[in-house]
Amino acid sequence: MKKWMSMLLAAGMALSLLTACGGNTGDSSTADGTSDASGEEAPKIVLISNQKSGDLGPVDAMFEGAARAEADFGVTVKTMEVTDAASYEEEIRAMGKEGYDLILTTFSPMTEATKAVAADYPDVKFAAIFQNINVDGETYANVWDTEYRGxxxxxxxxxxxxxxxxxxxxxxxxxxxxxxxxxxxxxxxxxxxxxxxxxxxxxxxxxxxxxxxxxxxxxxxxxxxxxxxxxxxxxxxxxxxxxxxxxxxxxxxxxxxxxxxxxxxxxxxxxxIDFGENVYQAIKYFVEDSFPGGEHGYMNIASGTxxxxxxxxxxxxxxxxxxxxxxxxxxxxxxxxxxxxxxxxxxxxxxxxxxxxxxxxxx
The missing domain is CATH 3.40.50.2300 (Response regulator)
Incomplete structure (x- = not known):
């Protein structure tokens, strides 16, 4: 992802120069993983919540964290609300099939579905918010799960x-x-x-x-x-x-x-509790090529959560x-x-x- 970030910055500088010289840059988009101005494919990121937004609480904070990451890193984050437990695995798996690079899931009810899909898509990164996955001898190399320590x-x-x-x-x-x-x-x-x-x-x-x-x-x-x-x-x-x-x-x-x-x-x-910071950190790690897959993280005062x-x-x-x-x-x-x-x-x-x-x- 560092390569993509470098290409994006370089493209932005080139775009500024062309604009200053009156050049015609044409149209480009980084939404949904399409190519950016550099020709490098932008990452596809999705946040899947098992609760509805509008709660003035954790879900709204997570969506805000995703929006902050979009602004800071130039990525596009798709957000989904899947409240039917029977559909968790189906919806997560659909994102894997669609070629998403980073899939974020929320809370312990989504844990088993996250593990099942992560095992079948080893090249996709998964951020399991407020979940216990890499524990008790289990390790998923493409999953970073986070435990909250209040x-x-x-x-x-x-x-x-x-x-x-x-x-x-x-x-x-x-x-x-x-x-x-x-x-x-x-x-x-x-x-x-x-x-x-x-x-x-x-x-x-x-x-x-x-x-x-x-x-x-x-x-x-x-x-x-x-x-x-x-x-x-x-x-x-x-x-x-x-x-x-x-x-x-x-x-x-x-x-x-x-x-x-x-x-x-x-x-x-x-x-x-700032659940949005956890989402922001996951996306930051991903775009900086430092995603801590296989690790069980802790959200606490030191992490800013x-x-x-x-x-x-x-x-x-x-x-x-x-x-x-x-x-x-x-x-x-x-x-x-x-x-x-x-x-x-x-x-x-x-x-x-x-x-x-x-x-x-x-x-």
Missing amino acids: EECTYVTGAIAATLSESGVLGYISGDEASGVCEAASGFMQGALSVNPDVDVKFMSVNSYEDPAKAKEIANAMIAEGVDAIQTDAGNSQIGVIEAANKAGIYVSGDVSDNSALCPNGFYAYMG YYVDLTLLDALAEALPEKAETIAAAREVGEKAIEAIQNGEIEVVHDIEPPSMDRVRNY
């Missing part, structure tokens, strides 16, 4: 929460107890303990990502037990937690999106001037934690077992 992000929010807390009792409310949730809750506990070795973190699961009412009940019960800062990891259920925090006047951190409008005097952070928006603390300090000093200290703690994670000074333990403060204390 525990680094929650380490930061846990450290901030422990700094903000007056009671020393924090809460973590999740949608379920899947491994990804457990590792994130463990990360929160680790971050909190880094600030206050005597802190306590209460963990509860709603057992649903779509039950704000139950989540609110759990949050209110925690608040009654002295919890004054809660981290959510519960999808739509988080709304109930945030509402309870707003009414009780305590701190709360959300998951994935900024819901500070629901709790302007207490919403201090959220676990930001996860982030904590510390500016929310600035807004909180303005809303709560009487607590501005504590909030400023919390922001500094967050900044230092992010920097230490990025440079390797802090290595957050990856723990997928059900969250336990006793176990985390003994890491």
Whole structure:
């Protein structure tokens, strides 16, 4: 792909010279793998999502990442939405038959279909977003799959929460107890303990990502037990937690999106995930001939995929001037934690077992 990129740049320079001299360059296109002005065939890239766009979340972010790659690398990325699980393999295979050079698929429901087609098209590159393929002794030389590690992000929010807390009792409310949730809750506990070795973190699961009412009940019960800062990891259920925090006047951190409008005097952070960066990186690796096929990648703070928006603390300090000093200290703690994670000074333990403060204390 480096050759194609070099040819594209050279063609662009030649085109500029011809235009300046009044030359007639004719018509050319790089869409759908057709030839560019240099005569070199442009790469064919497709992003296949198993969820619909318009979600103001991961899929929209992925499509944005593809658009950013188009602008930066001069490629064209076809986007598809295939929501019928029975059609995953058929649609992916159709792209292989059509001669696509890079096929990106999304989330674990597409894993088996991606593996099946990748095995039959060894010359095609596959980027498996948020999937586990090159693991447990399996290796697909033409597949780069990426795992998301949220525990680094929650380490930061846990450290901030422990700094903000007056009671020393924090809460973590999740949608379920899947491994990804457990590792994130463990990360929160680790971050909190880094600030206050005597802190306590209460963990509860709603057992649903779509039950704000139950989540609110759990949050209110925690608040009654002295919890004054809660981290959510519960999808739509988080709304109930945030509402309870707003009414009780305590701190709360959300998951994935900024819901500070629901709790302007207490919403201090959220676990930001930029799925678009993963898509952008895959396309960048491909066009630069550095595609990490056969590797299992990790998306985390260091990769720029996860982030904590510390500016929310600035807004909180303005809303709560009487607590501005504590909030400023919390922001500094967050900044230092992010920097230490990025440079390797802090290595957050990856723990997928059900969250336990006793176990985390003994890491």
